[in-house]
Amino acid sequence: MTSEERSANPAPHILIIPIPLQGHVNSMFNLAEILCLSGLHVTILLSDYTHHRLLRHASFDSRFSSYTSFRVATISDGLPDDHPRSGSRVVDIVQSLGEVGGPQFRRLMVSSDAMSDGGARPRVSCLIMDGMLSFPIPVAEEMGIPFMYFPTISACGLWPYFCVQEVIDSGELLFKGKNEDKLTFWKSKEMDLMVTSVPGMEKILRRRDLPSFFRVEDANDVVLQSIIEQSKRTRQAVGLIINTFEDLEGPILDQIGKHNANQNPYSIGPLHTHLKELQKAKGMESSHHSSSFWKEDDSCIAWLDSQPPDSVIYVSFGSVATLTRDELMEFWYALVNSGKKFLWVVRADSIVGGGIGNEIPVELEEGTKLRGLMVEWAPQELVLRHKSVGAFFTHSGWNSTIESIVIGVPMLCWPYFADQMVNSRFVSEVWKIGLDVKDSCDRLLIESMVREVMEVKRDEFLEKARGMANMANKAICEGGSSHVNLNRLIQFFKSTA
Structure with missing residues (x-):
């Protein structure tokens, strides 16, 4: 294709930015490979620490070696190498990226002409960010690049975050006393009271079933406030990608769609099996590829x-x-x-x-x-x-x-x-x-x-579980809800190029 033809028919180039944690990176890699199989250019932005762990322990290079449209870029997460990056300290990663990520991202996008590398590939046409990230937004807006969110969690796990202000206003958030022991607080009977301020979950969630970030001393908690701000920011996005399928979480997906009126959530999961189905359709061998930060013990x-x-x-x-x-x-x-x-x-x-x-x-x-x-x-x-x-x-x-x-x-x-x-x-x-x-x-x-x-209860659980498994497999096949939603998502990306 000549440069004139490339300019007339630019291919979509998607920039994916995961939170640098194992589970988030796994989901984003599955999405990245699906987009590569769909004929899109993909760049994934990893932290230096994450990239090093993947090169050391995962079959990262071999997994993407056949995709000439795929590349990796890296920035620092701002934390020392010996930071534990586990337990309660994982919050430090998001907070640190919020502080150091913006300037690094700006330099990267400017120096590479929005990842085009001097015209060797199309400029980034759409950005996909993890749920709690926002540092790329100012640069994306300046460059006129639309952005989507892919939180990498379930629809049912995501929905209470969108409703956090309503939960606070209803008085249904149970605040822990400053000197109260955490374990005593969590085991209290008040934690078993039902939550009625999350639409669609009125008869499901107890206070102890709310996300753990809701377990705070007061409403001014830094992490809780950042969740409120982030949920507002999500409405600026042009779309929301969720790793689920409609037969599993349809009612909650409907609630999320009503909340973000300008968005129709793209439920395209289960991603790991959707990827295998696409590989099979293209005659590719589907093998186990590790994306692990740790060495797997076979x-x-x-x-x-x-x-x-x-x-x-x-x-x-x-x-x-x-x-x-x-x-x-x-x-x-x-x-x-x-x-x-x-x-x-x-x-x-x-x-x-x-x-x-x-x-x-x-x-x-x-x-x-x-x-x-x-x-x-x-x-x-x-x-x-x-x-x-x-x-x-x-x-x-x-x-x-x-x-x-x-x-x-x-x-x-x-x-x-x-x-x-x-x-x-x-x-x-x-x-x-x-x-x-x-x-x-x-x-x-x-x-x-x-x-x-x-x-x-094994037989009872097995019967239900196998029914769910059948629905999951139907969702990713031709005509299934996730298959249809993926095609819709690819068409949207092509419209942004």
Whole structure:
């Protein structure tokens, strides 16, 4: 194509900016690859730290090597390399990017002529940003580049954020006293009062099911106020992309559509299976590509191969959650005492104050040797699809939840923070494909619930879960809601070029 033809028919060039956390980057990579398969140019902006971790531990280069239209750009997240970037400290990443990201982004866009690199590729025609990011907006507006938001969470997890001011005004936000112990506050009976100020969720959410960022001392909390500002900013966007499908979250998608009157949410999920379907349609081989910040321990697959069908509960609390040693011990005793086989992911940085330690009770060591395996990180999608896995003990992050839904694996939910509180409630009370054990870490309770999800209610959960899995697969096939919405999204991008 000549330069004159390129100018007459410019291809869309999409710039994607994820929050530099494992789950967010995974979703954005799936979207990036889908857009590449759809004939678009794609640039993804990563933090230097994230890029380094991916090059070290993931099959990042090989995954995108066949897409000449894909490239990576990087900026600093402003944090030192030894910052933990986990637990409650993940908020530091967004706050730091808000401070240092704007000037870096401006320099990058100006020096590269909006990522065109002197005409070697089209200029960026649309920006896709993660849910809590706003630093690119001033530059995008100056350059006349429209922007979209892709929050990478569920519709049900997103909707309460849009309603936060209404929750405050209704008096339904329960404020923690300055000197009140967090655990005491979370276990109080007041947390079980229903929330009526989130339309469509009046008979679903209790106060304890609201996002964890709502658990504050007063309405002037910095993070809470930033959520309010961000929800207002979302209305400036030309669209909203959500990794879900209409049969799963249709009523909540309708509520979001009414709230953002100028936007029709593009529900195009489940992204990871939608990507596989597109690859299949183009005759491409779909293989497992790691996008992990940690080295995956493949030995767990061989261990699973040696276990009976549906006998193992897979335990993983994701890439951010941290446990105290007391919490670790409660979970460990619960798993061992349940008598069930278990595969447990325990990240090296997931125990507050250091690792597991050397003083491990004999009964736990012996019980784990008999029925368990503990690894630092696992290829999760391969694990969940394994025939020996009968249930998923999860932190209810959205990637983990929707991966479990697609495969039809029942869940036991122990949410850690943010939207996970909402997801776990929907798993248990709306979709009825698992149990919710939030705000408790008692070995006897968890032992009982492990047995319940693996034995007592297993058939009931399996029937529901398999029904959900069928709906998820229909959504991404020709004529399905997510397939139609993706085509609509691609057409919009072409109109911006």
